[in-house]
Every structure is written in C-alpha cells, then in structure tokens.
Amino acid sequence: MALNKVLLIGNVGKDPEIRHLQGGASVATITLATSERYRDRNGESRELTEWHTIIAWRQLADLAENYIRKGSQIYVEGKIRSRSWDDQNGQKRYVTEIQADAIQLLGRRSDNPAANQQQAQPQNYGQPAYGQPNYGGGYNAPAQPQQQPPQQQFQPHQPTTPIVNPADLTDDGPDDLPF
Numbered sequence: 001m002a003l004n005k006v007l008l009i010g011n012v013g014k015d016p017e018i019r020h021l022q023g024g025a026s027v028a029t030i031t032l033a034t035s036e037r038y039r040d041r042n043g044e045s046r047e048l049t050e051w052h053t054i055i056a057w058r059q060l061a062d063l064a065e066n067y068i069r070k071g072s073q074i075y076v077e078g079k080i081r082s083r084s085w086d087d088q089n090g091q092k093r094y095v096t097e098i099q100a101d102a103i104q105l106l107g108r109r110s111d112n113p114a115a116n117q118q119q120a121q122p123q124n125y126g127q128p129a130y131g132q133p134n135y136g137g138g139y140n141a142p143a144q145p146q147q148q149p150p151q152q153q154f155q156p157h158q159p160t161t162p163i164v165n166p167a168d169l170t171d172d173g174p175d176d177l178p179f
Contacts, residue, residue, distance in 0.1 A: 007075075008032060009076075009106065012069065016068050030068065032052045034052065060102075
C-alpha cells in the first residue's frame with residue numbers, strides 16, 4: 001500500500017499566477033509559506049519557513065483567480081509531484097510541487113485581501129453558499145435557502161475522578177523510575 005498525501009496551512013506569498021490553456025482549462029501556481037517556531041539549544045526562539053509551490057487546475061484555479069491574494073491564509077490538500085526537464089543549456093532541472101486536490105480559504109473575511117476587491121456573499125465553509133467555492137474548489141448550484149442548525153448549549157465537562165492534593169501524598173521509599 002502507498003500513500004501520497006499532503007496537508008498544508010499557510011500564507012500565500014504572492015498573488016497566484018493564472019494561465020488559461022487552449023482547451024479552456026486554467027491552471028494556477030500559488031506560492032505558499034508554512035512556518036514553525038521552535039527553541040534552539042540556547043533557548044532562543046527560532047522560526048523556520050518553508051516555501052511550497054502549489055499547482056491548482058480547473059475549478060481550483062478559478063478559486064485562486066477570484067479569491068486568493070498575497071497574504072491569504074489557505075488550507076491545501078494534495079499530493080507531491082516531482083518532475084524534471086532539460087533547460088536551454090542542456091542542464092537537467094528538477095522541481096517538486098504540490099498538486100492541489102482541495103483548497104479552503106481560512107481566516108476572517110476581513111483578513112482576505114481579495115474580499116475588498118470582490119463583492120461576494122459571506123463565506124460559509126461548513127455549507128458553502130451559492131456561488132461560493134466549496135472544499136473541492138467547484139461552485140455550488142442554486143439551492144434552497146439554508147436553514148441554520150439548532151445551536152447546541154455548551155455543557156462544561158464534569159470531572160469523574162476526585163482531585164488529589166499533592167500534599168496528601170507520602171513518599172514511601174526510592175522511586176522505581178530509571179531516571
């Protein structure tokens with residue numbers, strides 16, 4: 001069994017590059033930055049940023065063209081694709097890209113730079129509204145107005161085990177722990 005699956009959440013580094021092909025299909029190239037923070041040996045905070053090239057076809061390319069801009073936070077689900085070619089000098093070139101299977105816009109609508117340029121309906125990611133991109137990047141057909149599901153009341157978790165005061169514990173001898 002084999003699995004080639006990539007899940008990324010990050011910020012778009014520049015506006016997507018959109019190409020429209022002769023057959024009517026379109027393709028988008030999206031540059032995505034993912035960052036992780038960690039502490040080095042000296043206890044100093046460090047940040048490591050990785051840059052990913054995302055390739056989105058057809059409806060996902062339309063989604064990128066209409067809604068994704070530099071600074072947008074997105075979720076991408078896809079697979080790793082590597083390819084090679086010979087450049088003009090005969091040198092072998094290699095590239096590794098993420099072929100997107102699904103893209104989801106994240107963050108608040110006010111955080112999305114494209115929201116200021118497009119007068120679109122509010123985005124509802126649980127059940128996309130008419131004309132809004134869905135998880136697979138397509139667009140939904142007209143439907144009945146959506147009804148809101150009943151709101152569930154928050155019920156705090158009740159502990160089922162008694163709370164133990166550390167002062168009540170006694171030390172009966174050496175620990176059996178190896179460290």
